[in-house]
Amino acid sequence: MFSIGTLSRHTGVKVPTIRYYEQMGLLPEPERSAGNQRRYTQKGVDRLGFIKHARDLGFAMAAIKSLIDLHEHPDKSCGAATDIAQAQLDNVRQKIARLQRLEHELDRIAQGCDGAGFAADCYVLTALSDHNLCKTTH
Amino acid sequence: MFSIGTLSRHTGVKVPTIRYYEQMGLLPEPERSAGNQRRYTQKGVDRLGFIKHARDLGFAMAAIKSLIDLHEHPDKSCGAATDIAQAQLDNVRQKIARLQRLEHELDRIAQGCDGAGFAADCYVLTALSDHNLCKTTH
DNA sequence: CTTGAACCTCTAGTCGCTAGAGACATTACA
DNA sequence: TGTAATGTCTCTAGCGACTAGAGGTTCAAG
Numbered sequence: 001m002f003s004i005g006t007l008s009r010h011t012g013v014k015v016p017t018i019r020y021y022e023q024m025g026l027l028p029e030p031e032r033s034a035g036n037q038r039r040y041t042q043k044g045v046d047r048l049g050f051i052k053h054a055r056d057l058g059f060a061m062a063a064i065k066s067l068i069d070l071h072e073h074p075d076k077s078c079g080a081a082t083d084i085a086q087a088q089l090d091n092v093r094q095k096i097a098r099l100q101r102l103e104h105e106l107d108r109i110a111q112g113c114d115g116a117g118f119a120a121d122c123y124v125l126t127a128l129s130d131h132n133l134c135k136t137t138h
Numbered sequence: 139m140f141s142i143g144t145l146s147r148h149t150g151v152k153v154p155t156i157r158y159y160e161q162m163g164l165l166p167e168p169e170r171s172a173g174n175q176r177r178y179t180q181k182g183v184d185r186l187g188f189i190k191h192a193r194d195l196g197f198a199m200a201a202i203k204s205l206i207d208l209h210e211h212p213d214k215s216c217g218a219a220t221d222i223a224q225a226q227l228d229n230v231r232q233k234i235a236r237l238q239r240l241e242h243e244l245d246r247i248a249q250g251c252d253g254a255g256f257a258a259d260c261y262v263l264t265a266l267s268d269h270n271l272c273k274t275t276h
Numbered sequence: 277c278t279t280g281a282a283c284c285t286c287t288a289g290t291c292g293c294t295a296g297a298g299a300c301a302t303t304a305c306a
Numbered sequence: 307t308g309t310a311a312t313g314t315c316t317c318t319a320g321c322g323a324c325t326a327g328a329g330g331t332t333c334a335a336g
Contacts, residue, residue, distance in 0.1 A: 003302090005313060015314085020293065035301040037314055046267065053266050056276050057247075058240055061292075067266065074258030081262040082253035089244040092237050099234045102196055106227040109195075115220035120212030124219040128191050128205065129184065138194050141333090143282060153283085158324060173332045175283055199323075 001031075001039040011048045018048065026051055026064060059088055101136050108135060139177040149186045156186065164189055164202060197226055239274050246273060
């Protein structure tokens with residue numbers, strides 16, 4: 001049996017976050033010590049590891065709930081799991097595409113000014129004032 | 139003089155968001171009609187346009203505050219503005235790099251399962267359970 | 277002058293945590 | 307066994323950048 005602090009060290013998830021996951025229903029309520037402290041089994045470690053891994057990959061908590069549900073019911077079809085993963089992949093690709101547009105525009109704007117002059121002539125500020133100066137949509 | 143709704147239509151910023159920006163000190167308190175409704179001038183339109191443009195480029199509100207301050211004080215050095223823009227560019231590049239790592243990993247995971255079988259054999263779920271199956275760090 | 281859209285303020289909710297207060301439990305060491 | 311340090315408990319509130327809704331007032335068109 002692990003205390004919450006030990007679990008935290010094992011998984012790299014902070015103690016308040018573990019309690020938060022429990023409150024949100026991602027983790028089941030664990031057993032308690034005589035003094036009302038949480039006591040976890042290896043199962044708890046595994047489950048939290050699963051959650052952390054999914055969070056690291058950017059899955060939302062609602063998606064993780066669904067994934068856990070599938071994981072706990074091995075007889076269900078795995079189509080839903082691949083759908084969730086594919087949706088997350090699409091999500092990430094969209095974010096990348098948007099950020100790359102921003103990168104180009106920011107780079108252009110930042111290049112336009114050497115930072116040596118006065119704000120009156122700053123291309124950064126001018127560019128922000130006038131959207132027409134932008135080359136791409138964002 | 140524009141109403142808040144007209145301002146919203148002109149800039150593409152939603153009405154409650156405009157009021158929120160005012161509350162947060164990004165927009166000055168505008169004049170009011172006899173009946174206490176907000177009335178904006180062209181200056182207000184320009185300023186909100188500036189804010190919207192900066193938000194679209196991902197600048198945080200605190201950064202926008204600084205940028206507005208520089209914009210209002212043309213005699214200040216523009217070094218701060220280029221610094222903020224450069225920091226935002228770095229920020230965006232870091233996010234892109236992280237998301238690209240996630241993209242690779244998610245793609246690999248999603249490819250590993252056709253979604254046709256049962257959850258018990260689903261590679262998506264297996265991969266999430268076992269971090270050792272990952273090729274990259276995230 | 278009436279109607280309906282737009283506007284007002286205020287509170288609370290979103291997501292995924294994080295921080296802090298004040299009290300209780302456990303553990304390590306003397 | 308005593309005590310001190312560390313860990314844990316619950317609860318509340320805060321973050322950023324909005325968004326939603328309630329309940330009431332004002333404006334503009336016909």
